[in-house]
Amino acid sequence: MHNAAAVQAASSVEEAFRLMHKSLGRIVPEFELRMKAEIAFRINRLKREKNAIILGHNYMEPALYNSVPDHVGDSLGLARISARSDADIIIFCGVRFMAETAKILNPDRTVLLPAREAGCSLAASITGADVRRLKEEFPGVPVVTYVNCYADVKAETDVCCTSGNATAVARHLFAQGHRAILFLPDAYLTQNVAAEVGAKVVFPRLLGGPGADAIGPDDRVLISWKGTCEVHEQFSVEDVETVRKQFPDTVVLAHPECKREVVEKCDYSGSTSGMVKYVRDVDAPRYLLLTECSMGDNIVAENPHRELLRLCSHRCPHMNQITLEDTLDALEHNRYEIHLDPALMDRARASLDRMLTIG
Ligand code: SF4
16 A cells, blocks of 8 residues: 555554654654654645645655655556546646646646646747647647647647557557657657657757658658756766666666667666556566656655665756645645636647547
8 A cells, every 4th residue: 555545544643653654764864754744644634624635746755755645656647537536626746737737637626736836848848839830840740749748738739648658649640540740849758659669750840850851651750849858868878887887787767758778778668657566566686767766765665675776866856846845835725726728728638538548
């Protein structure tokens, strides 16, 4: 059982502390854990009073991840849960595009993001106007966008995808007879999916690339954008080789937002939930996760018998804005509420619904 469920049932701060200490005692200093347990206890009590639920992304800091979320997971898993929630309030402990997704999928609920601006370099890399220009350059070509984008981009999209189902979405569209797909906005995810599905990557003229001139009659093509994740793009082949030199028996797992040459050097590539499951299910002497560092702590809290190496110099400044303190403020003061134009949400929802149907 995810440890947060037990903490949420605690009848006192002391009991909450004891349960959190059991899983986090080796990760979070005791004096800090006492303060966190008190805040978590208040959040869990208020959450029940207000009929709220908390969704926590896998990148949340360990004290939060292990105490207050009703559900934890990756973008895809949390999108599915937010679509069917009947809570009055959904608090999204993640970044803004995720909270927007929850609002789009469940527009009658109040959706709160505990930090006013928890952004994302990928989401900031593209706008709805960019997508409209791409559609002019490639008329009739279906648009797939990674869920890491804002509502205006989703509204211009045919099908959304996440790192958990990006390959399935591309395969689905090629199987329907499409030869080219606008695959936006993450350049590295596009390369990694292209390698999986045997497609060629082409950059649009809009970005100075060859555009349609580079698409041959028998090609399968993913048309790429220039976005990157500011965390995952920093991992290098040298990082993997250096770790393997010191610990040759390390199993290396990479998120598909990492560069293609890095993914090629790894033993496994998948979404954050895929990585969590891999470490839980596959025995190895030790693991290295090429992703946001907090996730390693959360996996160790759940699997204390597993040994994880850490490369913690690359952190997500956006995910790190979400704290237990801010989550309590969000719940107490109903902030920061996500507001989106209803017509825009209707258009964006269609692309999310197609994603949830495909896989
Ligand atoms: S880890 Fe990367 S993709 Fe995820 S929110 Fe941070 S910047 Fe965006």
